[in-house]
Amino acid sequence: MKRYIFSLVITILIVFTTSFESFGQTKASFGGYVRDAKTEEPLIGASVIIEGTQLGAVTNIDGYYEIKNIEPQSYTVTASYVGYQKSSRFNVTVRSGGIPNVNFELSQDIEKLEGVTVRANPFIKNEETPLSIQKLSPEEIATYPGGNNDIAKVAQSLPGVSGSVGGFRNDIIIRGGAPNENVYYLDGIEIPNINHFSTQGSAGGPVGLLNVSFFEGVTLSSSAFASQYDNVLSGVLQFDQRDGNRREFRNNFRLSSSEAAITTEGPLFKKEDEERSNTSFIASVRRSYLQLLFQAIDLPFLPDYWDYQYKLSHKIDDYNELIFTGVGSIDDLTINAPDDFSPEQQAVLDQIPVIKQWSTTSGLSWKRRFKDNSGFMTTALSTNILNNQFEQFQDNVNQEGLVFSNNSQEQEIKLRYNYTKFLEDWTINSGFIVQEAIYTNSTDFAGDRRGFSYENNFNFTRYGANAQASRNFLNDRLGLSAGFRFDGNTFTESGNEIYKTFSPRASISYTLDEKRKWTINASAGRYYKIPPYTILGFANENGEFLNRDAEYIQSDHLVAGIEYLVTPSSRFSIEGFYKRYDNYPVSVIDSVSLANLGGGFSVLGNEEIESVGLGRTYGMEFLYQRKLTKDFYAILAYTLYRSEFTGFDKDEYLRSTWDNQNLITFTGGYKFGNNWELSARVRYLGRTPLAPVDQEATLRAYPSIVRDYSRQGDLLLDPFNQTDIRIDKKWNFDNWTFNIFFEVQNAFVQDLPSEPSFGLRRDDMGDIIQPRELVRIEDVSNSSLLPNLGVVIDF
Template structure:
């Protein structure tokens, strides 16, 4: 069977993309419209009469916002554009280097903060730094990010998780998944939130209870600027230990119909948006995607592997403004499946494991509807109802040397959730605002797992339980938080979060506190503290153990939360409008971590080090852990056509299991350095070329050495657990490079992107395993040199 090489696949993609691109005469100059709404950041009320200008324009271009806060600028030349927004008594907002294309109007949501100074003292000054969090309550270990960054950063593949791996404090040394490891914590401690709804793992081929996967389901084409937190986050975020993705979907265009088609590594993709009622300013937004490799496989291209990833996903949002608020509805859903069959290969498969057949599948759906109502000019309330579903399943057959199959894993877990939440916010004055909320999650599930057991020489039941909605337990959450601005240079954000789990009958009360002191016009010191608690995956609570009398008992059902105290201190120096240096130091103490009753190295603190949930029965909350480190960020925002980002993290992450031995956690890589940069070249008023590069250096994954002697005896991979995580695989090194060409035509924008991942073809170790066919331990490597292409058209 003839194989296609990466270069052959690239050539094939190039021909297909070029054939479907449009050919139209170029216009000498293209223009587009900029529209948006301006609101008060604290109480969400529209701000009428705010001025919006394009600085330096000749003749001057500007307008003012209407009674409902909307503004419109027409006939603006495409390319990079700056905006200045001013409103009496509010801090000015300066938006720099916004990208304006001919194929799509630029719609903006602009939030302004009331100044705490007297009106007579207000002077025009630089706006809030671009990387400050959108959430006012987040004063440390938080930053906003733009959708453009998910595209521009080399190696991000349009995935918000891979994009965030460039930020300080985040480790990413595994190309096969987009797990986010923050400050040495398990990736299972991450919270995904979409439009104020906590959602399950938004990735294809995801396992219930995990937070990452090979392909992101969240489509960056439907997102707007969002927040990412790496520790000591505000009180409104509960049931999370390591970090938070607070993602927000944009509203569709409420005046013009716009469409998108895209083909690339992530899939064939189509999108549409437009007005439902122009008079009512209501809109829709929908996007659908289907696996590119699955399409190529269906039409007969040999991809060199039996493991063709089949997946598809859809995302939508409906938005309806009302006289005193708005109604929004969103949905996200997808399914995926893959067969990696070593038994079907005439020669070595590119991706399937030696001696193993694997069938993996997953589904996820989340939908929510919310109503935001302005109760008074200073207070708003929001009610949100949501429904969630997630399913994951895996069947694994082990092959002996003669090719005979033995089923070793049968696994299928489904989880359901109905949620209701109420949130209210009040701006008492320019210097004092509050936000509070309460929510309840009603859970249901069906879980079934069998794994091979050598003692009984057969499959042993590990999970076999199910509860309909209403009988699977409840998770109750509530919070209150404030922001107090003492003058124009000191801010304090006290808060508290309460978490109660009816399944385990445990409650956690979590105080939070943040403070910021701007001691000079461009410098400030930030500190933060938070207590954080998190539940465990349902499969952990319901794991069964077989007693001597033959009865199966759920020994983990009453586990307490895993908890942590987190302390952070940092310094921000905005050297000028487009450059800054940020440093942070942190310490985390984790406690009540589930460990085994008998002395062992095992701890749930290492959950997520491999695919799926690794749990044991008879766990107790006696484990501890420590994380501490130093982080540095040097950033030059896009200006004069170029940008760069340098992040460096030095950290230690240790834990103690039931054997009372202090060990490295599975995530203690010790260091991560990211170097990113890019340059835009304006070829003409309608054409631009961009070059982007990324270099990552990081400590290798911690490993449990394989006992080769025992592995030869049993014919399976056997580990020497006495040396768990003492050593690392070789350091991770990867260089990614991207070339983009964009052309603006009459109401159409086309873009070609050419990616080269792992440009130097560096051999990064993924893991080790014992190979029966080779009768030795072999190293399995991550993605080698991999070229990709993407084509996008908006019209």
């Protein structure tokens, strides 16, 4: 059957290719803005050229340029302006169906050397975050192999980032930290999670909910966090959405083996005599039909989801802009009883939860740029809601014999203000955040070992303030930054003792040579995170909150590294990092640090805890990155690390669930002629330590699986090793582009690790044999090759 599907996909690909190849290519165009990187002032008369051609343009009074009559393919585009460093955008794929604006932000050239052209470093950094920062371009996001347009999977290609091993998961694990140690921002608006069927109290889930067609770039900071980011311990992921087209209406349609999505954008209130509108929109909706595939191959669960995303931008004048943006999802994980009995299918059927979930985030932000170009301010008002209905039954098919039920909703209303001021050579950032947290929960442990139920609700205020100062010295060769923030809340017992969350941070960057090839970087900082609402809202059968004495989780970072620019488009870097944790929540019932949890589908933190755990992650990271030059691009990274946490015994560090020790990632591609592209992703992750199943306790609590956390790390899964390959082909016609892609996940059919599975002993008809006995399910092969065929149409 698998061979038949694979052959069918190949045949379809060949038919499409040969059919469209006879059509001729057409010309294309693109444009964008060139601005000052610091003040965002438009640069009038800046030159923009397509390298290797005679094509180019000069910006107008608005800083806008447009280049026409271009042969559709991939180019390097360079912008230059007198007194500024040149900047290049690599891998700009021009297509007749239209492309998003190619924008540039140029930095002033402080060091003026006669006869020497200074080119900006193409790998993003700044004084506040001079290291541990990575960025992916829109084209790298769109053609990511094995990602299936899933932004969470795309982020896993970045150095030091891995996902959970085993199971239907999409977690983001950064340098050995837990999945819920990261924060996510959409154009400055914080979103609590980026996945469908997200684990409440954590952030992971099986499928990403953000549309890749929206993004101008994705930036990851894995340390040296700027002071405006609160509640982060391991990583900040910033998703920069592009503005909708202000000149004409454009659409994007995407169809793959698991979903269909439509994106539309264009100007609003545009008059006939106007070249562009001051108001634009971009919106999308996506529908899964993964549930149809799962039902066809007789899997015991059916994931069904919708998601939507939108952005409305309005330019009030040259100095003021309003942005209204949002994202949401509707998720329904239902049970599908297989036609034929098998022990492994029955075990999944017994243990899978029934999930109905929806989430929404929306925000309005106002950005005001000062008329004297001395700074700007941003004010954002946003709200986000997660509604989670999670149930598990003795009989999931008929939903009888309730074992565990959690029906809860968490909502946040946030006001965030940031102020940036340029004082001669100094950049000063300051701001504050005030947010109202609203939480309701109804939990029934009917068949669980805890055996009680409770209902509660609360609302409280969280607040925080920050400040940071940065400056470059010695003709921009030395960069220094220092800042602090503090946070508090009105719920926990020590929440208003803000001195306990005072978090200083500092960074330094120094360029060793005049050609700016060698740079050393270092940072140190202390960061805090409030425990999840699932922890704060846990109560006993009398409705009394048991975790009001919970402390903010503390993490101290020390990072140092060196970077070498091999060429203007490639770099090599080495970083060493050390993270120390304090006040980590430890489960009272299981005596395990919650740092080891969050990689499953249950609710994280709905239990009594004590803030006594310690932890540490440390290691080295080696990176080689090459932007698209001579038709080839690549990211190769190796992270050698350890991740350890304690329970109640602070002297006993145990290997955490994320302590894989070795992480190798490679993502690269080659662009052939005639708009063909071949790309690949290779991931290797060392052995995964887990706590073995306590079989006696599991038999009593079945279908709940109980682990023996006193033996955390005794069970080691085999290393994870997977290669994904993708082929893209584009055809350009008059005003529209047709792109077909074919990708193969696990191309070399490698056996992927999975946890040991347990179920009740049953007869050939699937009936439970009495007396009940827990048995290990015979391991099944996880070496499937997964083909995926899709089309993308821009028009």
